[in-house]
Amino acid sequence: MKGKWSRVFAAHKRGMQELHKVSPKLFPIITLFAVTGALIPYVTVFFSAKILTELALLRRAEVLWKWVAAGVLCGGLLAVVNALLHQRYETLLDDIWGRKEILFCRKMFSLDYADVDKQEIRDLRNQIAQMENWGSWGLGRVPEFYEACVKNAIGILSGAALTASLFSSPVPESAGALTVLNHPLFLLAFAALLIGISLLAGRFYAKSAGYWSGLAEDATLGNRIFAVFGEIGSQKERAADVRMYDQQELVGTYWSETNNLFGAKSDYGKLSKGAMGIYAGLGVCVSTLITGFVYAFTCLKAWGGAFDVGSVTQYVGAATALASNVYALLKVCGDMKINTAHLERTYEYLDIPNAMYQGSLTTEKRSDRHYEVEFKNVSFRYPGSEKWALKNVSMKFRIGKRLAIVGENGSGKTTFIKLLCRLYDPQEGQILLNGIDIRKYRYDEYRDIFAVVFQDFQLISQPLGNNVAGSMTVDEERAKKALIDAGFGERLNTLPDGLHTQLYKDFSENGVEVSGGEAQKIAIARALYKDAPFIILDEPTAALDPIAEAEIYSKFNDISGDKTAVYISHRLSSCKFCDEIAVFHEGTVIQKGTHEELLAEESGKYYELWHAQAQYYTE
Numbered sequence: 266m267k268g269k270w271s272r273v274f275a276a277h278k279r280g281m282q283e284l285h286k287v288s289p290k291l292f293p294i295i296t297l298f299a300v301t302g303a304l305i306p307y308v309t310v311f312f313s314a315k316i317l318t319e320l321a322l323l324r325r326a327e328v329l330w331k332w333v334a335a336g337v338l339c340g341g342l343l344a345v346v347n348a349l350l351h352q353r354y355e356t357l358l359d360d361i362w363g364r365k366e367i368l369f370c371r372k373m374f375s376l377d378y379a380d381v382d383k384q385e386i387r388d389l390r391n392q393i394a395q396m397e398n399w400g401s402w403g404l405g406r407v408p409e410f411y412e413a414c415v416k417n418a419i420g421i422l423s424g425a426a427l428t429a430s431l432f433s434s435p436v437p438e439s440a441g442a443l444t445v446l447n448h449p450l451f452l453l454a455f456a457a458l459l460i461g462i463s464l465l466a467g468r469f470y471a472k473s474a475g476y477w478s479g480l481a482e483d484a485t486l487g488n489r490i491f492a493v494f495g496e497i498g499s500q501k502e503r504a505a506d507v508r509m510y511d512q513q514e515l516v517g518t519y520w521s522e523t524n525n526l527f528g529a530k531s532d533y534g535k536l537s538k539g540a541m542g543i544y545a546g547l548g549v550c551v552s553t554l555i556t557g558f559v560y561a562f563t564c565l566k567a568w569g570g571a572f573d574v575g576s577v578t579q580y581v582g583a584a585t586a587l588a589s590n591v592y593a594l595l596k597v598c599g600d601m602k603i604n605t606a607h608l609e610r611t612y613e614y615l616d617i618p619n620a621m622y623q624g625s626l627t628t629e630k631r632s633d634r635h636y637e638v639e640f641k642n643v644s645f646r647y648p649g650s651e652k653w654a655l656k657n658v659s660m661k662f663r664i665g666k667r668l669a670i671v672g673e674n675g676s677g678k679t680t681f682i683k684l685l686c687r688l689y690d691p692q693e694g695q696i697l698l699n700g701i702d703i704r705k706y707r708y709d710e711y712r713d714i715f716a717v718v719f720q721d722f723q724l725i726s727q728p729l730g731n732n733v734a735g736s737m738t739v740d741e742e743r744a745k746k747a748l749i750d751a752g753f754g755e756r757l758n759t760l761p762d763g764l765h766t767q768l769y770k771d772f773s774e775n776g777v778e779v780s781g782g783e784a785q786k787i788a789i790a791r792a793l794y795k796d797a798p799f800i801i802l803d804e805p806t807a808a809l810d811p812i813a814e815a816e817i818y819s820k821f822n823d824i825s826g827d828k829t830a831v832y833i834s835h836r837l838s839s840c841k842f843c844d845e846i847a848v849f850h851e852g853t854v855i856q857k858g859t860h861e862e863l864l865a866e867e868s869g870k871y872y873e874l875w876h877a878q879a880q881y882y883t884e
């Protein structure tokens with residue numbers, strides 16, 4: 266038990282700090298809203314009591330109207346301010362569900378690439394999203410809890426201030442037996458009774474909430490099932506398979522009443538009807554006992570002559586509000602306890618350390634593009650894999666020359682490029698830039714040396730020009746030239762909005778859906794626009810037919826100019842014009858040379874691959 270509550274408060278305090286980063290006005294507004302909201306009922310109780318006393322006893326008109334005016338003014342003013350704050354609060358609260366995504370986005374963009382690829386990290390992110398979207402737990406609940414804590418704490422303090430004299434005003438001696446109400450022991454016992462009932466109500470609520478958190482694992486699974494199967498219908502890439510193979514039947518099983526983890530027949534459903542619901546009901550019942558006891562105590566004291574009728578209104582109103590604030594505070598503490606586990610999962614994700622990109626050396630800016638990169642005995646295994654994807658690879662890139670990397674699928678070509686771009690670090694050996702280990706350089710500057718078109722490149726639903734520039738500001742002439750050089754010129758002329766044409770239809774009905782081949786040309790244009798010293802094409806032409814591919818490669822020969830170019834392909838015919846060809850096989854470089862040199866080695870892999878492909882084409 267020890268430390269449990271400090272964990273709860275620490276987790277929520279951090280939650281406030283995290284949300285404050287993306288919505289700085291939220292918590293000040295909540296504080297003002299909660300304070301004004303908490304005071305309203307007490308202001309009403311206080312002034313009503315004063316007015317009632319004046320009406321019942323002294324009946325002085327000049328005092329009475331002052332109380333009425335003060336009550337209306339204070340109550341009215343508070344209500345107006347509270348209503349205005351409420352509008353602001355609601356807007357900020359709606360906004361926070363989107364704003365907190367900024368925290369996750371920033372984290373996702375800054376993660377080490379190797380971490381993005383890890384299944385457990387993706388699972389963690391999915392779990393957090395499911396908790397938030399389906400269970401409404403996590404960071405998004407923090408503002409609501411904070412509001413409830415402030416409101417209830419103020420409610421308790423104001424209630425205590427207004428009820429203090431309930432205990433201190435003595436019943437006169439003339440009241441006989443009722444003077445027992447003055448006895449300190451009686452007062453102590455009465456206070457203990459009220460506190461005890463409040464705690465008991467809180468305990469019942471916690472017990473009920475405990476059942477819910479006990480089901481958390483099932484609920485997470487249930488949420489995951491909904492997340493996966495609930496979405497299937499709207500995924501267009503699945504639409505054909507779903508229809509051809511009647512997959513809706515497979516999906517439907519997960520929604521059946523017996524399988525549904527939240528249905529009436531589930532554990533959750535049974536507990537709701539049973540213990541969980543009963544405890545929640547008991548909590549409410551017990552807390553209303555407080556109102557009964559306060560009524561009895563106040564009325565007996567007033568009967569004995571301790572105070573007037575106005576004070577009865579004040580005490581009963583204030584004590585009832587006090588009790589409901591205590592109950593609400595205990596209830597919110599119970600919810601915060603449940604939320605703590607979810608918040609801790611969230612922080613586990615937000616705190617994933619950046620181990621890779623810590624270099625501080627500035628990359629030399631060279632107008633002659635003389636960046637010398639060398640692999641020295643590099644070996645690499647993917648995280649969690651036993652197998653070496655690259656073993657003992659040494660390679661020096663010749664500045665301004667064209668290197669082709671060929672080899673069968675799975676021979677390590679893409680891995681080689683990913684290491685070159687420092688998406689992963691090797692476990693053995695070194696990659697050097699101008700003689701210095703690339704890990705020592707600032708990553709953002711090192712990255713700028715390379716323009717890569719990966720096999721699985723991605724364009725985004727933004728205008729064409731922005732996609733090419735990779736930025737919100739576009740040098741239009743440069744973007745057009747890059748598109749024309751990449752072979753997209755003719756298509757560009759058919760687009761009515763030119764560079765301003767929205768790609769895809771996500772945000773605009775006028776967006777264009779580009780074909781796989783067109784998308785590749787745009788991706789190549791993006792690499793050309795970047796105008797980096799190295800240009801790398803990792804089988805970017807996979808969606809093109811061999812003729813179109815040969816066209817792009819021969820064109821590339823011209824446009825890569827003085828850049829160091831690396832082409833990866835398993836179609837050897839596209840690579841024969843390169844200055845050097847490296848043949849990868851099972852993670853190692855087994856041959857290196859020009860097309861002619863390699864073809865002359867009749868026992869070599871290149872010879873074998875070349876003839877296998879030539880045969881394939883002639884057949």
Ligand code: ADP
Nearest residue numbers: 382647650654673674675676677678679680681
């Ligand atoms: P190529 O580009 O020549 O087709 P890759 O570099 O993609 O080959 O793959 C080299 C080896 O590394 C293959 O055995 C492949 O299965 C493995 N591999 C590739 N990506 C991953 C990954 N993310 N996790 C684990 N193994 C991988």
